Every structure is written in C-alpha cells, then in structure tokens.
Amino acid sequence: MSSPALPDTDAPGAFDAAALRQDFPILAQEVNGQRLVYLDSGATSQKPRQVLQAEYDFLTTANAAVHRGAHSLAAAATDLFEDARETVSTFVGARPEQLVWTSGATLGLNLVAYAIGNATIGRGAPASARFALAPGDEIVTTAIEHHANLIPWQELAARTGAVLRHIPVHDDGTLDMDAAAELIGERTRIVAFTHVSNVLGIVNPVRELVALAQAVGALTVLDACQSAPHMRLDLPALGVDLAVFSGHKMLGPYGVGGLYGRSEVLEALPPFLTGGSMITSVTLDEAGYLPPPQRFEAGTQPVGPAVGLAAAVRYLEGVGLDRIHAHEVRLAERMHAGLSTIDGIRLLGDAPGAERVGLWSFDVDGVHAHDAGQFLDARGIAVRVGHHCAAPLHRRFGMTASVRASLALYNTDEDVDTFLDAVAGIRPYFGADA
Ligand SMILES: Cc1ncc(COP(=O)(O)O)c(C=O)c1O
Numbered sequence: 001m002s003s004p005a006l007p008d009t010d011a012p013g014a015f016d017a018a019a020l021r022q023d024f025p026i027l028a029q030e031v032n033g034q035r036l037v038y039l040d041s042g043a044t045s046q047k048p049r050q051v052l053q054a055e056y057d058f059l060t061t062a063n064a065a066v067h068r069g070a071h072s073l074a075a076a077a078t079d080l081f082e083d084a085r086e087t088v089s090t091f092v093g094a095r096p097e098q099l100v101w102t103s104g105a106t107l108g109l110n111l112v113a114y115a116i117g118n119a120t121i122g123r124g125a126p127a128s129a130r131f132a133l134a135p136g137d138e139i140v141t142t143a144i145e146h147h148a149n150l151i152p153w154q155e156l157a158a159r160t161g162a163v164l165r166h167i168p169v170h171d172d173g174t175l176d177m178d179a180a181a182e183l184i185g186e187r188t189r190i191v192a193f194t195h196v197s198n199v200l201g202i203v204n205p206v207r208e209l210v211a212l213a214q215a216v217g218a219l220t221v222l223d224a225c226q227s228a229p230h231m232r233l234d235l236p237a238l239g240v241d242l243a244v245f246s247g248h249k250m251l252g253p254y255g256v257g258g259l260y261g262r263s264e265v266l267e268a269l270p271p272f273l274t275g276g277s278m279i280t281s282v283t284l285d286e287a288g289y290l291p292p293p294q295r296f297e298a299g300t301q302p303v304g305p306a307v308g309l310a311a312a313v314r315y316l317e318g319v320g321l322d323r324i325h326a327h328e329v330r331l332a333e334r335m336h337a338g339l340s341t342i343d344g345i346r347l348l349g350d351a352p353g354a355e356r357v358g359l360w361s362f363d364v365d366g367v368h369a370h371d372a373g374q375f376l377d378a379r380g381i382a383v384r385v386g387h388h389c390a391a392p393l394h395r396r397f398g399m400t401a402s403v404r405a406s407l408a409l410y411n412t413d414e415d416v417d418t419f420l421d422a423v424a425g426i427r428p429y430f431g432a433d434a
Contacts, residue, residue: 015327017412020319023048024410034380037415042198042359042406043384044248045229047312051251054311055304066303067277067294081303084310085293091313092224092245092260093234100259100266100293101301105225106148108244108259109192111296112221113152114272116190120160124270131219131269135161138187140218142167142175142204143396144197147389149223153192162189169396173200173349177208184212190219195243196226199390199404200349201332201359203227210239219265225249229408230328230357232321241265247305251408252312256305259296266292273298316409324409328358331407331416335360338420344427348397358407361388364423366432369401375429376403379422 021027024046029036038046058080064073066081082096089099102108118124119131133139139153143166157164167180175193184191191213196203206222213220222243227233229250235243242265247256261269271278271289275298280288289295316324335358339345344365364372373385384404387394394400405419427433 015323017327017410018414021410021412023050023315025049025052027410031380031382032378035418037379037381037411037418039405039407039411039415039419040382040384041229041249041408041411042226042388042404044254045251045408046410047251047253047308048315050315051253051308051311055253055308058304058307063304066301077303080307081301084306087310088258088306088313089260091233091317092228092243092258093236094260095263097291097293098260098263098266100261100296101306102244102257102259102296103255103302104248104257105223105244105246108257109148109221109223110152111259111272112242112244112269113156115269115296116219117156117159118270118272125268127268128270133160133162133189136187137162137189138165138185139163139190139192140165140167140180140183140188140213141192142194143169144173144175144200144390144393145192145194146198146223146225147391148225149192149194149221150392153190163187167193169200169393170351172351172354173197173202174351174354175204175209177205180209181212184209184216184218186216188213188216188218190221192221192223194223194226196230196357197349197390197393198226198359198406199361199388199393199402201226201356201361201406202349202351203231203355203357206238206240214239226357226359229316229324231325235260236262247309247312250309250312251315252309253302253305256302256309261292263292266296269296271295271298275299277301319409325357327409328407328411329356331411331413332356332358332360334413334416335405335407335420338416339423342420342424343433345423348402358411359404361402361404363399363402364426364432367426367430369403371430372403372423372426375426376419376422379418381419381422383419 062076064077066078085096116131119128168176220240222240224245228245243260248254278298346363348361369385
C-alpha cells in the first residue's frame with residue numbers, strides 16, 4: 001500500500017497540502033469549469049487512494065464472513081477486521097475491546113440511548129440496573145448539539161419520564177459553564193455533549209464537563225465526530241464514559257464508525273440491536289449475550305469499510321495529527337482574517353482566543369445561505385448551507401440557516417484565497433450591498 005505523499009521536511013510551515021491533494025482523486029476534477037475547492041469536509045471528507053485501495057484489496061483478496069466459518073478466507077477476513085479494530089481503537093487511545101463498530105455516529109448515539117432505555121425496563125445483567133432512569137431523572141445536553149446528539153436523548157426522555165435539560169451557549173459560541181455547573185446536579189444521570197460543534201468549530205471544555213458529571217455520578221457521552229479527523233484524540237485521557245465518531249468524516253468509507261466505551265461501562269450496558277453474532281447460547285425462549293464489543297455488533301458488520309477506515313487512520317497518522325491540526329488552524333485563521341474584512345459577513349462562534357478546529361459558519365447579510373451556496377458552487381467552491389442538522393443552535397443565534405466552510409488536511413492557501421475572493425462578490429452580485 002502506498003503511503004501519503006508526505007512533504008520531505010518536518011520544518012514548521014512545510015506542510016505540503018498540494019502534494020497530499022494528489023492522493024485524493026476526486027479533487028483533480030473541475031466543477032462548473034473551475035478548479036474544485038472542497039470546503040465541505042465537516043459534512044463528509046474526501047477519501048484518499050490508499051483507503052479505496054485497502055477496501056479494494058480486501059474485497060478482491062480476503063472477502064468472507066468474519067467470526068464464523070472454518071475456511072481460510074474467513075480467517076483472513078477476521079484477521080483484517082480485528083486488525084482494523086486495533087488500529088482504529090489505538091487512534092483514539094483505546095484498547096480493541098473498547099471499540100464497537102457502528103454504521104456511524106448516529107447509530108452509536110442511538111445505540112447508547114436505546115441500551116439505557118433497555119436497562120430502564122430491566123433488561124440486561126444485574127449490573128445494567130445502574131443505567132436505569134426514573135421519572136424526574138435528568139439528561140443534560142447542550143444548546144449546540146447536532147441533531148444526532150439531541151433527538152436520541154429526547155426520545156429516551158420521552159420513553160422513561162426523564163427530563164432533558166440544555167447547557168446554554170454564550171453569544172460568542174462558548175458554552176455557559178456557570179450554567180453547566182448549576183444544571184448538572186443530583187438528578188443528572190447523563191451528560192451528552194459534543195467535543196467540537198459542527199457549526200461553531202470551537203473545542204469544548206471536555207475535562208471540565210466530565211468533572212462536573214463525575215462529581216454527581218452521571219454518565220458522560222461525547223460526540224467526537226468533528227474532532228477525530230482534526231486533532232489528536234485520547235478518549236480515556238479525556239475521561240468520558242462513551243464517545244462516538246464517524247468514519248466518513250475522517251477520510252474513511254461510508255457506513256462505518258466507532259463507539260468507544262470505558263470497559264466497565266460497556267460491560268454493564270445491555271445490547272440495543274440483537275440477533276446473530278452477539279450471542280453465547282440461544283434457545284427458542286431466550287439468549288445469552290457475548291461480552292463487548294461483540295454484544296453491540298449484531299448482524300453482519302461493515303467489514304470492508306472497517307478495513308478502509310483503518311487505512312484512513314494510518315493515512316492520518318502518517319501525516320501526523322498535530323501537523324494536520326496546525327495546518328487546518330492556520331488556514332482557518334487565514335479564512336477568519338479574510339472574512340472579517342468583508343462587509344455584511346457575520347461569523348458564528350467568533351470567540352476571541354477560543355481553541356478551534358478549521359471551520360467557519362457565517363451569515364451573509366441580505367443574502368439567503370442557499371443563494372450564497374449556489375453562487376459559490378458556480379465558482380467551483382463546495383460549502384454547506386442550511387442549518388447543518390443543528391436547527392436549535394441556529395434559532396439561538398436568530399437565524400434559520402448559515403453558510404459553512406470546513407477544512408481538511410488537503411485544503412491549501414489557494415483554496416482559502418479563492419473562497420475569500422468569491423465570498424467578497426456575493427453581496428454585490430445579489431445587490432445586498434446597496
Ligand atoms: C457533530 C456531529 N455529530 C454527529 C453527526 C452525525 O454523523 P453521521 O451522520 O455520520 O452518523 C455529525 C454529522 O454531520 C456531526 O457533525
């Protein structure tokens with residue numbers, strides 16, 4: 001397998017995104033007659049050749065059902081699948097048995113919410129009772145969550161009589177930690193929050209939130225979708241009980257993601273999906289369940305995508321997470337400097353000095369986000385427009401939609417400058433600058 005097109009020096013500033021770009025075949029194309037400037041990696045990242053090759057190699061040399069079957073191909077497939085688990089779990093600082101494969105972050109969060117619902121109705125081993133919710137118990141989330149880390153908790157609250165509460169956000173996009181300290185109290189059983197908002201790009205104070213939750217014995221659930229591809233992650237060191245991430249946002253394939261859990265939490269959690277591959281013994285009336293992670297992996301797993309995700313993680317590690325982070329932050333600062341000089345642009349989450357990843361969402365005064373998006377698309381620039389699955393956050397900031405430009409390791413200074421030139425033309429084009 002070929003390695004990433006690494007720059008030939010480790011000197012600061014030598015990050016060669018233009019060379020990395022060559023690994024991403026899709027970026028070579030023109031869109032609407034223009035060089036493609038892909039600024040929508042927050043929605044889904046592009047995939048390097050190495051990931052496509054890993055999936056291709058798996059499917060053409062080792063494809064078979066894993067964990068069953070006595071034939072050689074099945075053994076080879078199982079080895080690759082479990083090697084992938086080891087690679088991806090190490091990437092987030094965890095051990096293989098602490099990583100459950102999911103189809104993505106949405107499934108991971110629903111898995112946790114439904115497993116807790118099952119514990120609430122008495123399912124699972126005696127240890128599962130620690131997760132049971134009673135009417136009036138509180139689930140605390142935040143006002144800035146992606147719908148994937150909000151609606152499963154709304155549903156769990158509705159099923160159990162628990163009460164959902166939200167940590168508010170300041171005007172500058174930072175979480176109101178004073179309010180958090182007041183909200184997280186004796187009745188709090190779960191605190192679910194995002195590491196990095198997919199709209200604001202600010203890195204939230206995970207350790208502080210974990211400390212507040214631990215002080216009252218609440219379970220913590222972290223949405224690491226927008227941090228995993230962009231900064232070094234050590235989930236055990238962050239102290240969270242459970243965390244999710246999505247393969248397709250971190251250079252990997254669609255249909256695969258991870259749920260990390262502290263061992264004692266996963267061991268006590270009852271299953272959500274049930275069926276084949278997660279049982280010890282089955283009679284017509286009942287079944288016994290395997291320990292984690294298999295307990296949470298009912299049915300046929302995304303084996304090829306898991307192998308592809310391992311290749312994606314090796315690619316990210318090959319470039320270096322710290323270097324990726326520094327590169328993306330530098331580009332985001334360039335973007336910020338440029339956007340700040342354009343009349344009528346209102347940036348969301350522009351908290352001075354906040355730790356950030358490389359994304360900016362903004363409103364263009366007098367122009368709907370969808371019009372701005374089409375204008376940029378005509379110039380070959382792909383951004384996300386709408387509420388980005390965070391409608392309550394947009395409502396909080398008095399808007400229904402914004403434009404989001406999100407960066408990845410393959411973006412260049414040229415991408416940012418092309419984008420800034422184009423954004424400067426939006427309001428004049430629509431006559432909104434009059
Ligand atoms: C912060 C955050 N959480 C959760 C998700 C859901 O991820 P997926 O759709 O891959 O399950 C996303 C995707 O946009 C996200 O940005």
